Amino acid sequence: MQDASPTVTSSSRSARSARFFNYLHRYRTLLLKWWWILPLTMLLGIAVQGYRLWTAPPKFAALSRMVVGYKLSVQSGPTPTEELMNFLGTQRELMRSARVTEDAARRVRQLRPDLPAGPVELQISVSPRTAVFNLLATGSHPEYTRLFLDASMESYKLLKKEMRGDVAENVLQGINRQLADLEAELKRYEEEEINFKSSNSLVLIQEQGNTAAKYLAQLDAKLASLKTEHQLLTRLNLEQNLERQQQTRATGAPAGGDADSGSESVRLLHRDYFKAKQELELRKAEYADWARVLKPLHPRMVALSNEITRREDLLEIFRAQSLEELTNRVNSVALEIKTLEEIIQEWTAKALDANRRLALYEDIRTKKQRTQQLYDQLLKYMQTIDVDQSLAQEPVTVLEPARLVPAGPNIAKMLLLGALAGLLAGLSILFVMERLDDRPATFSDLQESFDEPVLGQIPLEHGHGRNRHVPVLQLEDQRHAFVEAYRNLRSSLLYMASEGKRRRVLLVTSAIPSEGKSLTAANFAVILALSGSRVLLVDADLRKGLLHRHFNLHSTPGLNEVLLGEKPWREVVQATPTPNLWLLPRGNTARNPGEMFLKPAMLQLIRELAAEYDFVVFDSAPVMAADDVTTLAPHVEGVVFVIRANFTSARVARAALELLYQRDVSVLGLAFNGVEANSSDYYYYRYKDYYAERKTA
Numbered sequence: 001m002q003d004a005s006p007t008v009t010s011s012s013r014s015a016r017s018a019r020f021f022n023y024l025h026r027y028r029t030l031l032l033k034w035w036w037i038l039p040l041t042m043l044l045g046i047a048v049q050g051y052r053l054w055t056a057p058p059k060f061a062a063l064s065r066m067v068v069g070y071k072l073s074v075q076s077g078p079t080p081t082e083e084l085m086n087f088l089g090t091q092r093e094l095m096r097s098a099r100v101t102e103d104a105a106r107r108v109r110q111l112r113p114d115l116p117a118g119p120v121e122l123q124i125s126v127s128p129r130t131a132v133f134n135l136l137a138t139g140s141h142p143e144y145t146r147l148f149l150d151a152s153m154e155s156y157k158l159l160k161k162e163m164r165g166d167v168a169e170n171v172l173q174g175i176n177r178q179l180a181d182l183e184a185e186l187k188r189y190e191e192e193e194i195n196f197k198s199s200n201s202l203v204l205i206q207e208q209g210n211t212a213a214k215y216l217a218q219l220d221a222k223l224a225s226l227k228t229e230h231q232l233l234t235r236l237n238l239e240q241n242l243e244r245q246q247q248t249r250a251t252g253a254p255a256g257g258d259a260d261s262g263s264e265s266v267r268l269l270h271r272d273y274f275k276a277k278q279e280l281e282l283r284k285a286e287y288a289d290w291a292r293v294l295k296p297l298h299p300r301m302v303a304l305s306n307e308i309t310r311r312e313d314l315l316e317i318f319r320a321q322s323l324e325e326l327t328n329r330v331n332s333v334a335l336e337i338k339t340l341e342e343i344i345q346e347w348t349a350k351a352l353d354a355n356r357r358l359a360l361y362e363d364i365r366t367k368k369q370r371t372q373q374l375y376d377q378l379l380k381y382m383q384t385i386d387v388d389q390s391l392a393q394e395p396v397t398v399l400e401p402a403r404l405v406p407a408g409p410n411i412a413k414m415l416l417l418g419a420l421a422g423l424l425a426g427l428s429i430l431f432v433m434e435r436l437d438d439r440p441a442t443f444s445d446l447q448e449s450f451d452e453p454v455l456g457q458i459p460l461e462h463g464h465g466r467n468r469h470v471p472v473l474q475l476e477d478q479r480h481a482f483v484e485a486y487r488n489l490r491s492s493l494l495y496m497a498s499e500g501k502r503r504r505v506l507l508v509t510s511a512i513p514s515e516g517k518s519l520t521a522a523n524f525a526v527i528l529a530l531s532g533s534r535v536l537l538v539d540a541d542l543r544k545g546l547l548h549r550h551f552n553l554h555s556t557p558g559l560n561e562v563l564l565g566e567k568p569w570r571e572v573v574q575a576t577p578t579p580n581l582w583l584l585p586r587g588n589t590a591r592n593p594g595e596m597f598l599k600p601a602m603l604q605l606i607r608e609l610a611a612e613y614d615f616v617v618f619d620s621a622p623v624m625a626a627d628d629v630t631t632l633a634p635h636v637e638g639v640v641f642v643i644r645a646n647f648t649s650a651r652v653a654r655a656a657l658e659l660l661y662q663r664d665v666s667v668l669g670l671a672f673n674g675v676e677a678n679s680s681d682y683y684y685y686r687y688k689d690y691y692a693e694r695k696t697a
Contacts, residue, residue, distance in 0.1 A: 045422025104151035456489035529581035545586035558587025
């Protein structure tokens with residue numbers, strides 16, 4: 001169990017790393033493909049900001065400064081200080097409050113009714129490590145904006161004065177109400193203390209409590225001793241109890257907590273019992289010794305026997321008396337325990353009552369002292385602070401009156417913000433596109449979308465010439481990564497773990513057209529033939545099969561004529577330039593290829609081809625384009641499903657695979673075609689120098 005944890009942790013870390021690089025590659029590919037979206041959205045953002053600048057009305061600005069630096073000095077107490085009210089955020093909100101702005105607008109109208117009124121935006125900042133406020137007013141008329149800023153500062157100063165006056169009045173009223181309440185509480189506590197002392201003696205209560213505590217300790221010790229003795233008396237048998245009492249007498253310790261257990265009669269009874277028991281044992285021993293030489297009817301033996309019987313009767317009498325005495329002692333101890341418990345309960349109640357009365361007195365005295373301290377503290381504040389004089393200080397000072405300053409929007413900043421907003425919008429569009437795109441681009445994407453094994457990754461190879469035609473593999477092909485990919489596909493199929501014989505009749509198909517299934521089938525057949533196997537490549541796409549073009553051969557006659565019975569298959573098979581590879585072309589275009597694959601001639605043809613060649617590779621139509629492949633696929637031994645990177649929709653490919661599974665087709669795995677060489681999960685291209693030819697020395 002301990003060894004498995006690091007493995008799981010390492011595997012999870014590797015999976016997360018692979019997933020991260022996979023997402024990074026997907027976004028990189030998406031950005032390379034749709035890069036023009038980002039400049040377009042940035043241009044749109046800049047255009048929007050330019051339109052706002054063009055249509056914005058002209059603005060004028062006025063700047064002023066004022067300091068809020070004076071404070072009320074109060075050492076401590078319940079009164080609020082000016083420092084608490086000077087919190088910078090609170091002051092900014094007060095300056096921008098509706099009361100200040102409305103009062104400022106009213107002042108400007110009274111002073112200059114001829115000026116056109118308009119909205120004024122007020123921006124407030126604080127100089128670092130100071131209480132200096134910088135006020136910037138922006139409006140559509142210069143003189144109105146300047147006067148509005150001056151009026152705003154005056155309105156703010158008036159608001160501060162009103163707030164200070166309200167605070168002073170509220171503080172005084174609150175302190176007076178608190179003093180009156182505290183004075184009433186002091187009188188009530190004094191009356192309670194007097195009433196308690198008049199009906200209770202503190203000295204007597206304390207003495208009672210101490211006496212009760214000591215006496216309860218003695219009673220608890222005695223009760224514990226009696227309970228121990230009672231347990232021993234009830235749990236031990238008669239012999240054990242008598243021996244315990246005899247040992248107790250020998251050591252000099254009392255046997256219990258009562259004098260009866262040590263009385264003379266009891267000691268004599270115990271001594272007689274043990275003496276009688278000892279005499280009986282002696283007589284039995286003597287009888288046993290004489291029994292060796294005398295007969296049982298000998299007078300001496302008869303006398304000893306009678307003596308033993310008498311001793312046993314006497315011992316039984318002593319035993320009965322001891323049992324009775326033991327029972328009486330048990331009852332006596334139980335009665336003592338019950339009596340002690342009742343006495344302890346009575347004295348406990350007395351002690352608790354004394355403690356309760358003492359606690360009640362202490363509570364009254366503590367409350368009185370705490371109330372007195374608070375009353376003295378408030379009274380001290382009232383006597384030492386001249387609230388009216390302190391509140392008369394002016395905490396707001398205008399450093400610089402309002403003056404007009406150059407105003408205008410920061411064009412560069414606004415355009416930059418527009419470009420950033422457009423960039424974020426473009427990235428959001430790319431993110432949504434990536435989330436909606438279910439086309440696998442890398443090996444990791446393919447594994448996340450499909451459960452089928454991936455037989456190989458085939459790199460993207462660009463075509464040449466006018467038709468962008470990608471040639472099939474040659475004997476000495478220099479496209480090393482391309483060749484190695486098909487070798488890997490061949491090895492995956494040849495050494496696939498499966499029961500029974502090796503799969504030799506294979507079919508290559510895909511979900512939709514243009515996924516490269518025909519080229520994959522042709523190159524796969526070539527790579528099989530290059531390994532020395534006899535391979536037949538069959539073009540089973542009777543509608544649009546073009547395998548003959550890859551080898552520069554004729555398309556007719558072919559498979560269509562064979563299924564119609566017009567030609568034997570041996571006459572239409574054509575040799576290709578690749579050794580050990582033959583091609584059975586499609587023939588003339590068929591109108592109903594699905595029905596032709598259902599003919600018995602098709603099954604017979606497959607059996608004959610499998611007997612003649614080591615491998616038979618069929619190239620068929622796409623699954624979602626026609627029903628031909630779902631009719632032909634159940635007759636072959638295995639299907640290789642081609643998926644093209646950045647082209648095939650995972651949803652469509654899954655639907656095509658489900659159609660094959662419904663026909664009970666054996667899908668061997670997936671061939672991932674058209675993988676980009678710079679993909680994070682593709683490695684052949686990284687070692688292309690390994691295949692470079694070097695001159696030997």
